[in-house]
Amino acid sequence: MQRNEFYLLLDDLLGFDPGTLTGKEVLSDLEEWDSLAIVGFIALVDEEFSIAVPPTRLRECQMVSDLGDLAGL
Amino acid sequence: MSHTQMSGVRIAGISSAVPQTVHSLDEYAPVFGADEVAKISDSTGVVRRHIAPDHVCASDLCFAAAQRLMSDLMWTPDSIDALVFVSQTPDYRLPPTSCVLQSRLGIPQTCAAFDINLGCSGYVYGLWVASGLVAAGGAKRVLLLVGDTINRVVSGEDRATALLFGDAGTATAVERNVDAPSMWFVLGTDGSGAGNLIIPAGGFRKPATESTAARSQCEDGNVRSDNDLFMDGAEVFAFTLRVVPGLVRETLQLAGWALDDVDYCVMHQANRFIIDYLAKRMKLPSAKVVRSIEGFGNTSSASIPLTITHSLAPELRQSDKRLLLVGFGVGYSWGALAIQCGHLVAPPMVLVNGSATPDD
Numbered sequence: 001m002q003r004n005e006f007y008l009l010l011d012d013l014l015g016f017d018p019g020t021l022t023g024k025e026v027l028s029d030l031e032e033w034d035s036l037a038i039v040g041f042i043a044l045v046d047e048e049f050s051i052a053v054p055p056t057r058l059r060e061c062q063m064v065s066d067l068g069d070l071a072g073l
Numbered sequence: 074m075s076h077t078q079m080s081g082v083r084i085a086g087i088s089s090a091v092p093q094t095v096h097s098l099d100e101y102a103p104v105f106g107a108d109e110v111a112k113i114s115d116s117t118g119v120v121r122r123h124i125a126p127d128h129v130c131a132s133d134l135c136f137a138a139a140q141r142l143m144s145d146l147m148w149t150p151d152s153i154d155a156l157v158f159v160s161q162t163p164d165y166r167l168p169p170t171s172c173v174l175q176s177r178l179g180i181p182q183t184c185a186a187f188d189i190n191l192g193c194s195g196y197v198y199g200l201w202v203a204s205g206l207v208a209a210g211g212a213k214r215v216l217l218l219v220g221d222t223i224n225r226v227v228s229g230e231d232r233a234t235a236l237l238f239g240d241a242g243t244a245t246a247v248e249r250n251v252d253a254p255s256m257w258f259v260l261g262t263d264g265s266g267a268g269n270l271i272i273p274a275g276g277f278r279k280p281a282t283e284s285t286a287a288r289s290q291c292e293d294g295n296v297r298s299d300n301d302l303f304m305d306g307a308e309v310f311a312f313t314l315r316v317v318p319g320l321v322r323e324t325l326q327l328a329g330w331a332l333d334d335v336d337y338c339v340m341h342q343a344n345r346f347i348i349d350y351l352a353k354r355m356k357l358p359s360a361k362v363v364r365s366i367e368g369f370g371n372t373s374s375a376s377i378p379l380t381i382t383h384s385l386a387p388e389l390r391q392s393d394k395r396l397l398l399v400g401f402g403v404g405y406s407w408g409a410l411a412i413q414c415g416h417l418v419a420p421p422m423v424l425v426n427g428s429a430t431p432d433d
Contacts, residue, residue, distance in 0.1 A: 035233065035293070036116050039310045043350050046314055055307035 001048070006068050009048065013040050023065035030064075045071050074261040074320070076327055082204040083253035085246040086146050086418030087389075089382035090138040090220075091123035091239070091369065093424040098236050105232055113236050118345025122239030122370030125222045126427045131162045132170045134242025135218035136177055137425045142244045143178070143216075146418045150178060154212035155185040157203055159195040159219040159374050161403070162226065163188060174218060185212070192270075193341045193402025194260075195219055195374035196243075197410050200398075201258045203247040217245040221373035226272055228288060228297035233304050237344065239370030243378035246418070254413040257328040259320060266405035269308040274299035310347060312405050317351050320409050321399060328411035335361060335411075336394040337385060341401055342366045342376035386419035 007021040014021075014032040027033045038058060045053050049071050061067055098114050098121065105113075114120060125134065135158065143150070156178075158171035165173075171186035185206075191198050196219050203215040220242030227234040274285035285299040297303065317340075325332065338357055340348050345366050352362045365372075365380040372379050377398050381389070388394060393415030401407040 035306055036112065038307045039116075039346065042307060042311055042314070043346075046354075052311065052315060055305070055311055058307065 001073065003068050003073055006071060006073055007064070009044060010064065010067065013037060013044060021064050023063065023068065025064045027061060027064060027066075041067065074259050074323060076323075077201065077205075077258040077260075078327070079204045079208050079256040079258065081249060081251050081253060082207045082256065083248060083250040084200075084412070084414050084417060085248050086142050087243065087245045087378050087381055088138045088142040088145070088420045088423060089241060089243045089375065089379045090134045090141070090423035090425050091241045091379075092125040092129060092134070093426045094124060094126065095121050096124045097121045101236055104230060104235070109232070110236065113232065116344070116346050117237055118348075118364070118366040119237060119370045120367050122368070123241065124224045125240040127225070129222070129425065129427065130164050131160045131220040131222045131240070131242050132158070132164050132174055134222070134240065134425055135220045135244060136174060136242070137423045138220075138242050139174070139178055139216060139218055139244040141420045141423050142246055142418065145420050146246055148214065148246060150180045151183075153180050153184055153214050153216050155203070155206050155215045156180060157187060157189060157199055157215060157217050159189045159191055159199040159217070160221055161190060161192050161373065162222045171218070191404070191406055192221065192373045193343065193376070194400035194404065194406040194408045196377040197258065197398055197400040197408030198260065198406070200245070200247070200256075200410060201260060201408065203245070204256060207247060207249050213249045215247040217247055219243050219245070219378060220375045223302065223371075223373045226300075226302045228295070228301040230288070230296035231301065232295055233293070233306055234302050237371050239372045241369065241372040241375035241379045243375045243382070245378055257324060257411040258408065259324045259327060260408040261316070261320065261406075263312070263316070263405040266308065266312055269305040269312070270303070270403040272300065272302050309343075309402065313343070313347055313351065313401055314354070316405070316407055317399065317401050318355050320401070320407055321355055321397065324397065324409040324411050330395065330411055332356065334395055335397045337361055337363050338397045338399065339363045339377050339380050339385075340399045342369070342371050342380060343402060344371060382419060382422055386417075386421070389415050389417045390419055392416070
């Protein structure tokens with residue numbers, strides 16, 4: 001999967017229009033990145049990449065692009 | 074994981090009781106905002122729940138469920154050899170609530186009684202113990218009472234817990250029957266996750282004091298005290314993904330069942346997102362996955378028997394079904410049971426009104 005496809009999945013998860021996220025956004029600035037979104041993200045990475053994301057590492061992520069690193073992209 | 078095949082034991086009946094008062098999540102709009110409540114409800118699947126008033130305990134709900142079940146089964150109190158109470162919200166730190174219930178139910182002094190402190194996995198563990206007592210010859214009839222009033226231990230300002238839980242008590246009748254089909258259990262534990270679903274204070278590690286009762290804003294933005302339930306939803310979800318698919322696989326393997334052999338899968342009603350995601354991961358058809366979360370919330374230890382009473386009682390009264398029961402959560406602790414059961418006595422849901430007291 002390419003990064004831009006991954007960001008489209010994140011757009012969908014967070015309820016944004018397709019193409020909104022570019023990776024440069026700061027997660028703490030996104031109101032939509034809440035505890036429900038975090039659980040949704042863990043499910044998304046489990047489903048799409050068969051990767052178990054440890055929540056402690058997820059909390060260390062600062063930028064949207066860091067989430068792509070966690071998904072192995 | 075611990076594997077058990079149990080023979081010569083059957084479930085004779087299951088009943089559930091909930092407080093009469095129904096609370097809609099809308100009541101929380103002033104605290105969290107209407108949009109936030111709608112968003113949480115959309116994800117967890119909880120729309121309303123039955124919440125016990127402060128003077129009604131899990132034991133009162135279990136008592137009502139047990140009275141109805143014993144009456145419908147025509148089980149006389151003197152025919153019950155053991156009473157097991159599974160809960161995390163007992164009447165007292167001591168004595169055991171099971172002892173109080175033995176007396177309230179009029180069961181003679183010849184009855185063995187004890188408590189088990191487990192939550193989400195508690196029903197499967199309770200059935201494992203109850204059927205083990207019967208299989209070992211120590212009891213012909215066991216009354217398994219499983220219930221919780223978790224709303225008593227949550228902060229109303231913690232969005233992770235305030236909108237999730239319902240209160241309920243259940244009774245399950247377990248008895249010797251040489252012709253009963255085998256039951257297969259798989260159980261496990263990972264106490265390294267203890268801190269992710271915990272009431273930190275009130276035990277002997279950290280006794281309750283004025284300061285543990287003081288609520289303040291925590292790191293996660295929620296307001297609670299150390300006397301309140303804390304849940305790290307992301308950690309608990311990651312744990313269920315790690316453990317439950319393998320637990321189900323092992324249980325089916327032990328029973329010699331294919332996924333297609335399962336008529337119904339009743340999972341602990343953690344929340345709808347978790348139930349639906351696990352079902353998808355395990356390729357369980359949605360029609361086989363039974364839910365009660367919408368109208369009752371997450372009822373902790375009671376969620377599996379409550380869901381059976383709510384959704385499967387008519388079918389289980391008439392015929393035998395192959396059920397897969399899966400509990401997972403606080404501890405971390407987990408257990409699954411593959412069981413063919415039916416022709417049960419399964420009374421309609423018992424509603425307990427707010428005036429219920431131990432003197433009733």
